[in-house]
Amino acid sequence: MAAESALSTTAAGGGDRNAERTFAIGFAIMLGFFVLSPLAIYPIFLMKVMCFALFACAYNLLLGYVGLVSFGHAAFLGAAGYVAAHSAKVWGFPPELAILAGTASSAVLGAVFGWLAIRRQGIYFAMITLALAQMLYFFCLQAKFTGGEDGIQAVPRGHLFGLIDLAQTMNLYWVVLAIFAFGFLVIYRTIHSPFGQVLKAIRENEPRAVSLGYQVERYKLLAFVLSAALSGLAGSTKAILFQLATLTDVYWAMSGEVILMTLLGGLGTVFGPVVGAFIIIGAQNYLAKYGSWVTIIQGFIFVVCVLAFRRGVVGELGRYLRRSL
Amino acid sequence: MKKLMGSWLAGVALAALAATGAQAQMSDGAIKIGVLTDMSSLYTDLSGAGSVLAARLAVEDFGAAAKGMKVEIISADHQNKADVGSTTARSWYDVEKVDVIVDTPNSGVALAVNEVTREKNKVFLVSGAASSDLTGPKCSPNTVHWTYDTWALANGTGNAIVKTGGDSWFFLTADYAFGHALERDTEAVVTKNGGKVLGKVRHPLNNADFSSFLLQAQSSKAKIVGLANAGGDTTNAIKQAAEFGIVKGGQSLAGLLVFLTDVHGLGLQTAQGLIMTEAWYWDMTDANRAFAKRFAAANKGIHPTMIHAGVYSAVTHYLKAVEAVKSDADGKAVVEKMKATPTDDSLFGKGTIRKDGRKVHDMYLFEVKKPAESKGPWDYYKLRSTIPAAQAFRPMAEGNCPIAG
Numbered sequence: 001m002a003a004e005s006a007l008s009t010t011a012a013g014g015g016d017r018n019a020e021r022t023f024a025i026g027f028a029i030m031l032g033f034f035v036l037s038p039l040a041i042y043p044i045f046l047m048k049v050m051c052f053a054l055f056a057c058a059y060n061l062l063l064g065y066v067g068l069v070s071f072g073h074a075a076f077l078g079a080a081g082y083v084a085a086h087s088a089k090v091w092g093f094p095p096e097l098a099i100l101a102g103t104a105s106s107a108v109l110g111a112v113f114g115w116l117a118i119r120r121q122g123i124y125f126a127m128i129t130l131a132l133a134q135m136l137y138f139f140c141l142q143a144k145f146t147g148g149e150d151g152i153q154a155v156p157r158g159h160l161f162g163l164i165d166l167a168q169t170m171n172l173y174w175v176v177l178a179i180f181a182f183g184f185l186v187i188y189r190t191i192h193s194p195f196g197q198v199l200k201a202i203r204e205n206e207p208r209a210v211s212l213g214y215q216v217e218r219y220k221l222l223a224f225v226l227s228a229a230l231s232g233l234a235g236s237t238k239a240i241l242f243q244l245a246t247l248t249d250v251y252w253a254m255s256g257e258v259i260l261m262t263l264l265g266g267l268g269t270v271f272g273p274v275v276g277a278f279i280i281i282g283a284q285n286y287l288a289k290y291g292s293w294v295t296i297i298q299g300f301i302f303v304v305c306v307l308a309f310r311r312g313v314v315g316e317l318g319r320y321l322r323r324s325l
Numbered sequence: 326m327k328k329l330m331g332s333w334l335a336g337v338a339l340a341a342l343a344a345t346g347a348q349a350q351m352s353d354g355a356i357k358i359g360v361l362t363d364m365s366s367l368y369t370d371l372s373g374a375g376s377v378l379a380a381r382l383a384v385e386d387f388g389a390a391a392k393g394m395k396v397e398i399i400s401a402d403h404q405n406k407a408d409v410g411s412t413t414a415r416s417w418y419d420v421e422k423v424d425v426i427v428d429t430p431n432s433g434v435a436l437a438v439n440e441v442t443r444e445k446n447k448v449f450l451v452s453g454a455a456s457s458d459l460t461g462p463k464c465s466p467n468t469v470h471w472t473y474d475t476w477a478l479a480n481g482t483g484n485a486i487v488k489t490g491g492d493s494w495f496f497l498t499a500d501y502a503f504g505h506a507l508e509r510d511t512e513a514v515v516t517k518n519g520g521k522v523l524g525k526v527r528h529p530l531n532n533a534d535f536s537s538f539l540l541q542a543q544s545s546k547a548k549i550v551g552l553a554n555a556g557g558d559t560t561n562a563i564k565q566a567a568e569f570g571i572v573k574g575g576q577s578l579a580g581l582l583v584f585l586t587d588v589h590g591l592g593l594q595t596a597q598g599l600i601m602t603e604a605w606y607w608d609m610t611d612a613n614r615a616f617a618k619r620f621a622a623a624n625k626g627i628h629p630t631m632i633h634a635g636v637y638s639a640v641t642h643y644l645k646a647v648e649a650v651k652s653d654a655d656g657k658a659v660v661e662k663m664k665a666t667p668t669d670d671s672l673f674g675k676g677t678i679r680k681d682g683r684k685v686h687d688m689y690l691f692e693v694k695k696p697a698e699s700k701g702p703w704d705y706y707k708l709r710s711t712i713p714a715a716q717a718f719r720p721m722a723e724g725n726c727p728i729a730g
Binding site for chain 1 (some may be wrong): 402403406407408409411412413415416419420432433436437444500502503529576695
């Protein structure tokens with residue numbers, strides 16, 4: 001008996017170690033890719049991919065690990081972009097403070113949205129988030145400081161900590177990579193913490209989690225705020241990168257795009273959203289010359305994905321390798 | 326499943342390869358012109374594919390090949406989104422090694438491209454965008470604003486209307502950089518001439534339903550309903566105004582920016598009597614008519630607008646400057662040369678480019694013909710008056726352009 005339990009703990013411990021090793025290898029490959037690829041690929045495109053990858057990872061935290069379908073995540077991406085752009089341009093914030101301000105504002109926004117939305121489940125939750133996001137869209141369209149259709153343009157990239165000139169593309173590249181890696185690790189840590197275990201328990205069976213004495217609403221709200229803040233981090237970084245904050249990022253289509261990235265890459269996998277973002281942004285970038293066909297191609301990819309490999313790219317790969325990626 | 330995975334990976338690898346390929350092909354031996362315009366939405370008729378064609382004709386007529394200059398033209402759709410426009414411009418300059426971006430209707434997008442071009446020290450030749458801010462507070466040593474601007478439109482049409490008794494106005498304004506600038510510039514002209522503005526309402530870009538805005542215009546009792554919008558928005562507003570009986574009720578419409586293609590779309594029955602300011606009309610000189618004939622033959626019979634003519638003229642002058650400087654590498658130097666050389670081409674005749682980047686030429690006040698006066702399709706305008714170059718554009722001192730000095 002004792003031997004048996006000892007065996008099972010070692011097995012479990014071994015499994016954990018295995019999973020950790022898989023993650024470490026995966027993370028190293030991903031980091032290696034992003035470190036080496038600017039030699040061959042246009043760095044601004046890669047930075048855009050990283051911003052959206054972080055956005056999709058943040059979304060995946062909510063959809064993949066808590067099972068909450070938010071249809072208003074564009075609000076967090078876009079609002080943070082506006083705040084970061086405005087604070088950098090008008091108030092003269094240095095980039096690190098502008099990004100922090102954007103992230104903080106999205107966290108606050110996430111707390112408000114989340115507080116209202118988590119009272120409902122399923123489709124109602126999705127609809128409430130969509131409605132709130134559309135309200136924010138309308139605000140951004142009408143408010144003076146957002147510049148309406150023009151957006152906030154010519155945002156200065158500035159000097160990080162007053163030292164590093166971000167107008168140099170490669171300087172900015174390493175900063176964006178660091179921000180992306182930081183956000184990614186925060187998400188990984190969250191998922192694999194006791195807090196993350198509870199989130200997964202809620203996803204699997206909410207009544208049981210309640211019966212075990214967990215205050216599920218608090219857990220959900222905290223996950224929602226975390227996801228919103230990380231989306232905001234992605235949005236503010238994007239605003240500094242493109243020196244621009246526009247309505248595209250608060251529009252509902254953006255909320256749809258992030259769902260697409262997450263599903264395509266692999267729902268509930270750590271690396272999936274990164275791959276999904278790469279595919280979608282890559283398609284938009286390299287197929288741009290086909291104009292409105294891009295959305296049709298995206299739709300086609302989505303249909304193929306749902307029909308042929310429902311777990312997404314990384315999900316299927318993980319199943320093939322028998323590893324949780 | 327494995328096969329599918331394989332094809333996915335291959336796809337990702339291909340994307341990576343495509344990127345490297347693009348970088349390897351770049352050659353600075355060629356002058357690369359990027360036509361960034363609206364290819365699918367409300368400004369596509371007045372600019373769009375026609376602008377690409379106009380650029381191509383300009384390159385042909387310049388005889389670039391005979392002079393040993395290699396010129397390539399690429400184009401893209403900015404979807405009327407500032408972020409798409411600025412991302413495209415950035416990657417064109419960085420990856421595709423584009424040397425000059427031309428046209429770019431939609432002032433919001435143009436202002437974004439203006440900034441990217443300044444940062445990258447390339448050249449931006451504006452024909453499609455209207456905002457007078459491009460040679461005002463946002464002026465740049467890398468930008469030339471060619472065909473027209475909101476100040477010129479307001480000055481031409483606004484003046485003419487106020488002087489013929491249209492002294493109370495209501496504005497229907499497209500809610501972005503262009504509409505705001507046009508409304509601001511026209512309002513200044515109206516109040517300067519003793520008229521007054523009774524109200525204004527902003528509508529979203531690419532709007533389909535103007536009913537609530539038109540009702541407000543109707544109840545304002547203003548004599549003139551000024552349409553500070555363009556392209557599809559203007560034609561929609563004019564058509565719906567006819568349905569609401571605004572003109573029958575005694576109010577007049579003032580299309581502040583109406584293009585030949587808009588009049589064609591509206592039909593003379595609806596458009597007759599509209600007064601507008603334009604920089605160029607195909608049926609004015611033999612050279613213009615010859616150009617229009619060539620243009621229409623290659624463009625499904627659609628005749629060129631002033632924007633198309635502006636693209637032709639601007640590209641011609643740009644190529645001349647590059648030929649003189651013997652390099653396209655330094656955008657500022659090329660633009661300086663463009664400013665130093667008087668402009669002269671078959672469509673716009675002789676003209677100059679001011680220090681603030683404003684191209685100066687005569688503007689014309691046209692009136693749309695009555696159906697009986699028109700001899701056939703595309704015969705739409707009659708000339709009311711010519712606004713001489715010296716009075717057609719905002720004096721440089723009033724623009725607050727930092728480089729005008």
